[in-house]
Amino acid sequence: MEKRKDEVNGKIVFYNYKFNDTYVNTFLAYRDANQYRGQGPSRAAKYGAKAVIVRSMSHAADNNPHTGATRYDSAYEKIPAVAIGLRDADRLSKQIEESKVTVRMQTNGHFLPDTIGHNIIGELIGTQFPKEYITVGGHLDSWDNCEGAHDDGAGCVQTMEILRALKAIGYRPKHTIRFVLFANEENGLRGGNKYAEEAVAKNEKHILAIESDAGGFTPRALGLSGSDEQFQKFLGWKELIAPYGCTEFNKGGGGADIGPLSRALKTPTASLNPDSQRYFDIHHARSDVFEAVNKRELELGAVNMAALIYLVDKYGL
Amino acid sequence: MEKRKDEVNGKIVFYNYKFNDTYVNTFLAYRDANQYRGQGPSRAAKYGAKAVIVRSMSHAADNNPHTGATRYDSAYEKIPAVAIGLRDADRLSKQIEESKVTVRMQTNGHFLPDTIGHNIIGELIGTQFPKEYITVGGHLDSWDNCEGAHDDGAGCVQTMEILRALKAIGYRPKHTIRFVLFANEENGLRGGNKYAEEAVAKNEKHILAIESDAGGFTPRALGLSGSDEQFQKFLGWKELIAPYGCTEFNKGGGGADIGPLSRALKTPTASLNPDSQRYFDIHHARSDVFEAVNKRELELGAVNMAALIYLVDKYGL
Numbered sequence: 314m315e316k317r318k319d320e321v322n323g324k325i326v327f328y329n330y331k332f333n334d335t336y337v338n339t340f341l342a343y344r345d346a347n348q349y350r351g352q353g354p355s356r357a358a359k360y361g362a363k364a365v366i367v368r369s370m371s372h373a374a375d376n377n378p379h380t381g382a383t384r385y386d387s388a389y390e391k392i393p394a395v396a397i398g399l400r401d402a403d404r405l406s407k408q409i410e411e412s413k414v415t416v417r418m419q420t421n422g423h424f425l426p427d428t429i430g431h432n433i434i435g436e437l438i439g440t441q442f443p444k445e446y447i448t449v450g451g452h453l454d455s456w457d458n459c460e461g462a463h464d465d466g467a468g469c470v471q472t473m474e475i476l477r478a479l480k481a482i483g484y485r486p487k488h489t490i491r492f493v494l495f496a497n498e499e500n501g502l503r504g505g506n507k508y509a510e511e512a513v514a515k516n517e518k519h520i521l522a523i524e525s526d527a528g529g530f531t532p533r534a535l536g537l538s539g540s541d542e543q544f545q546k547f548l549g550w551k552e553l554i555a556p557y558g559c560t561e562f563n564k565g566g567g568g569a570d571i572g573p574l575s576r577a578l579k580t581p582t583a584s585l586n587p588d589s590q591r592y593f594d595i596h597h598a599r600s601d602v603f604e605a606v607n608k609r610e611l612e613l614g615a616v617n618m619a620a621l622i623y624l625v626d627k628y629g630l
Numbered sequence: 631m632e633k634r635k636d637e638v639n640g641k642i643v644f645y646n647y648k649f650n651d652t653y654v655n656t657f658l659a660y661r662d663a664n665q666y667r668g669q670g671p672s673r674a675a676k677y678g679a680k681a682v683i684v685r686s687m688s689h690a691a692d693n694n695p696h697t698g699a700t701r702y703d704s705a706y707e708k709i710p711a712v713a714i715g716l717r718d719a720d721r722l723s724k725q726i727e728e729s730k731v732t733v734r735m736q737t738n739g740h741f742l743p744d745t746i747g748h749n750i751i752g753e754l755i756g757t758q759f760p761k762e763y764i765t766v767g768g769h770l771d772s773w774d775n776c777e778g779a780h781d782d783g784a785g786c787v788q789t790m791e792i793l794r795a796l797k798a799i800g801y802r803p804k805h806t807i808r809f810v811l812f813a814n815e816e817n818g819l820r821g822g823n824k825y826a827e828e829a830v831a832k833n834e835k836h837i838l839a840i841e842s843d844a845g846g847f848t849p850r851a852l853g854l855s856g857s858d859e860q861f862q863k864f865l866g867w868k869e870l871i872a873p874y875g876c877t878e879f880n881k882g883g884g885g886a887d888i889g890p891l892s893r894a895l896k897t898p899t900a901s902l903n904p905d906s907q908r909y910f911d912i913h914h915a916r917s918d919v920f921e922a923v924n925k926r927e928l929e930l931g932a933v934n935m936a937a938l939i940y941l942v943d944k945y946g947l
Contacts, residue, residue, distance in 0.1 A: 334926070337873060337874055337875060337930065372926060374925055531848070531905045533850075533877075556654060557654055558654060560850075560877055560878060561877060588848045588905065590848045590924060590926050590927050590930065591924055591926075591927070594924070594926075607907060607908055607911070608691055609651070609689060609907050609908075609911075610907050610908070613654065613907065
């Protein structure tokens with residue numbers, strides 16, 4: 314039940330905000346609910362709360378907790394916060410409504426010191442413009458509680474598959490294509506930041522960066538962030554790519570790892586947008602495993618990205 | 631390896647035709663490969679073969695046999711035929727290439743006598759045109775080796791969900807909407823035939839029939855078979871329905887169970903066309919189980935069909 318701010322002092326706060334299933338695009342439901350996990354702990358600490366429990370941001374039928382980033386406001390105490398599964402959240406909610414509940418919380422989460430990580434970069438050197446780059450990538454790390462098969466093993470495998478496929482057909486690109494497995498997306502974006510930093514330091518020219526970081530599900534859309542002119546050119550390729558799955562071409566595209574490059578060099582960025590229905594069943598939960606990835610859906614995603622990369626390499630953007 | 635017709639006599643014929651994975655729409659790959667299971671046994675019997683083994687029509691990563699209808703030509707001996715999984719087919723193929731293989735086949739398949747089955751029909755009676763019908767349905771039977779959760783439990787549940795949803799919002803349709811769970815689609819289409827027969831006998835007026843029988847996966851397209859005028863009207867609703875998942879409106883739609891109605895009364899027929907990538911992973915195999923159905927994808931399919939039914943009821947077709 315709802316509580317007033319002045320009732321929070323000394324308590325464990327339970328955010329039971331339900332993932333809004335009326336958003337057909339589940340990423341909108343995620344954005345909508347994200348504030349509770351992201352800012353909720355500090356909001357509660359502000360009013361004297363001792364800890365926070367968050368309902369998982371998912372509409373899965375199982376009871377796995379879905380965890381993720383929390384941004385603490387340094388003005389308030391850094392209180393513990395945990396996510397619980399949907400069945401547990403429903404049960405706890407029912408118990409709270411029926412009677413006074415005592416919750417005892419023990420968390421084992423802790424920070425380890427930083428260590429060295431690496432971006433892994435492969436290149437197909439351009440035949441005409443070797444110093445102009447098209448970047449395609451995903452991120453190599455995953456959230457701590459899962460394999461991260463979809464987030465973002467899928468993007469990594471697709472990146473490698475695009476390289477394999479282009480080599481298999483003997484394609485010699487005009488521009489240099491970089492295949493990048495980014496380090497540390499989940500916890501600081503250091504791989505993406507470093508990649509952009511190096512690009513600036515070396516005065517590189519980047520014509521497109523594309524990322525797959527929304528799961529390895531069946532491809533439905535490609536998105537592009539760029540100038541109006543670039544977007545019109547992109548739209549002109551829709552009929553060529555649609556038969557392979559991406560029947561929608563959206564304004565706005567990119568990814569966390571290529572964001573820094575976009576901000577630093579105004580590089581246009583694109584994203585593969587697969588079907589979103591199953592993503593938050595497994596996102597940042599123990600169910601994000603290899604077995605949940607469908608080989609054919611994964612390959613089709615790579616095919617659609619490869620087609621866009623080919624077109625941009627051949628005809629510019 | 632390939633054999634000449636005159637080498638088939640007295641042998642077991644192995645059709646190892648691979649499901650063509652270059653068809654993005656997997657139903658085209660199914661149509662392409664279907665002749666081997668469908669007509670292959672009689673084709674082999676014509677040249678004196680004793681039995682047939684067919685490679686499963688699937689690109690699944692597992693080894694489950696995918697079975698289905700075989701149409702025997704009465705001119706030739708009705709020889710036994712079995713389907714084997716993809717791994718087994720690859721192994722057998724390798725063994726045949728490496729050496730002479732002896733295969734011993736024992737099948738336990740047999741026909742049981744016919745029995746009585748039933749179509750299950752619910753109606754929301756029309757307020758203005760109670761004697762004009764919109765039919766929505768799926769089929770209640772499944773192939774013998776599986777639960778048939780997708781084929782066609784999904785269509786049945788969606789049919790019931792549309793009824794539930796229309797009742798939940800208190801919708802009073804102008805026309806009578808019939809919710810039909812058809813009997814015996816897999817083995818003779820007797821439910822669909824009977825439904826059409828009754829419609830003709832009672833001189834019923836049918837304005838649309840829509841079926842879901844392509845799996846309970848994420849909705850991508852609606853298809854319509856009807857006059858050019860009807861198709862144009864249908865196309866005009868695309869922007870209304872697209873936000874819910876069916877971003878493609880295709881020419882041509884229907885389903886096995888509503889086919890007889892279409893042929894008897896020229897009723898326009900529509901189909902829900904969900905994403906096809908996973909369908910032949912599970913089609914007519916033991917893997918077509920409840921756990922392979924995603925609740926949200928299933929519901930979205932029902933939502934898209936409900937929207938079309940609502941529009942046809944309200945504005946005619």
